[in-house]
Amino acid sequence: MRAMLIKNYGKDSEFELSDVATPDVKPGHVLVQVAASSVNTVDTMIRNMGKDLPLSPDTPAILGMDFAGTVEAVGEGVDAYSVGDEVYGCAGGLADLPGALADHMVADANLIAHKPKNLSMKEAAALPLVAITAYEGLMRAGITQGQKVLVHGGSGGVGHVAIQLAKHFGADVYSTGGGDQQIALIEKLGATGINYKTETVQDYVVKHTGGAGFDLVFDSVGGANLTNSFEAAALNANIATTVSLCELDLTPAHFKGLSLHVVFMLIPMLHNHKREEHAEILRQLAQISEAGALTPVLDEEQFQLEDAGKAYARLESGKGMGKVVIEN
Structure with a gap:
């Protein structure tokens, strides 16, 4: 099969x-013919930082890590999937798990689910990592109906899913977003946009x-933005974060x-x-998508498997809007 290898x-x-x-x-796994995969920040970090x-x-x-595709073979002990099923998931590309930048990949059946019927392969491939992250964060933070919720970075990969x-x-x-294009996307997704470059935290907390x-x-x-989250939060509020690789004064919290x-x-x-x-979350996300409440935003640039390097460069450039997807 074709594969995009990185040797250094x-x-x-x-x-x-x-x-x-x-x-x-192998047992407990399925062999998937990969139709599309998407690029996440952690993918670029692995390529750049290595060991x-x-x-x-x-x-x-x-x-x-992320992929959507069609099941070609089913391993021993797997009952939920059959040859020909369309699936999606986040199941490789790190540690000892080979990834999705290839014609085929072997995926643990516990890391996948049936693809949302209303989404294309490209759209489905854009979801798993960011959508599981957003879902898990909101659930752990105890989201309930009627709450006022603030999403920092709402035009980004995780953020645009968290809004939906x-x-x-x-x-x-x-x-929050940092420009007219970002605010336009945020508001298109149904949230009230806040330009963090022109509004202080104190101002928008009072306003909203x-x-x-x-x-x-x-x-x-x-x-460092966590300090803004502490300032924006109500008393006894919950904060979910995906980036805490920092030293921070927790006194305000x-x-x-x-x-x-x-x-x-x-x-x-x-x-x-x-x-x-993860499989259960992906099943829930598929239902939410099929109900019309979750659609990933895809970057306008098109990439094929052999363009993997260009796709990674596109994400790193910061010029993209939405998920960068690679088609096989």
């Missing part, structure tokens, strides 16, 4: 189109909550009695820990 890590490393053996299906990240696979490596899911769960959603603060803050920017939830959705893949929960 580093910012100047290149993907090489190679001919490799098609993997054999400085403990989750990077040994080289030569096939990267790519929060709306689906009945919240009154607000979201009467000074009380937001009941739930989903921070997909994280890092203490005096507000805030609960902080750190979401690292790769844990089931890395540690084989409760992988079936």
Whole structure:
């Protein structure tokens, strides 16, 4: 089969189109013919940082975590899938799990679900990592109907899904963005846009909550921005973040009695820990999508498998809007 191999890590490393053996299906897994995969920030981090990240696979490596495709073979003990089923998931591209930048991949049946019927392969491939992250964060933060929810980074991969899911769960959603294009997308998705470059946290908290603060803050920017989340949160509020690789003064969180939830959705893949929960989330996401409440935004640039390097560069450029997807 064709595969885009990376033989060395580093910012100047290149993907090489190679001919490799098609993997054999194994118990508890399915062999998938990959139709499309999407690029996430963690994929670019692996390519650039290599073994400085403990989750990077040994080289030569096939990267790519997210995929959508068709089941070609079913391993022993798998009853939920049959040959010909269209599936999607986040199931490889790190540690000892070969990824999706190839014609075929072997995926743990506990890390996939049937593809949403209303989405194309490209659209379905854009969802798994970001949508599982958004879903898990909102659930752990206890989202309920009628809450005022603030999403930081609402035009990004995780953020644009978090907006849609929060709306689906009945919240009154607000979201920050850094320019007219970002705000336009945020408002198209049904949230009230906040330009963080022209409005202070104090200003928009007063404007939208009467000074009380937001009941739930989903921070997909994280890092130093967590201090803005603390400031924007109501007393005893919940904050979910996807980026907490930082040192931070938690004093403001203490005096507000805030609960902080750190979401690292790769844990089931890395540690084989409760992988079936990812399958269940993907099934829930498929139902939400089929109900018309979740549609991924795709970047306008088109990429084929042999363009993997260009697709990674597109995401890293910061010029894209929506998920960067690679078609096989």
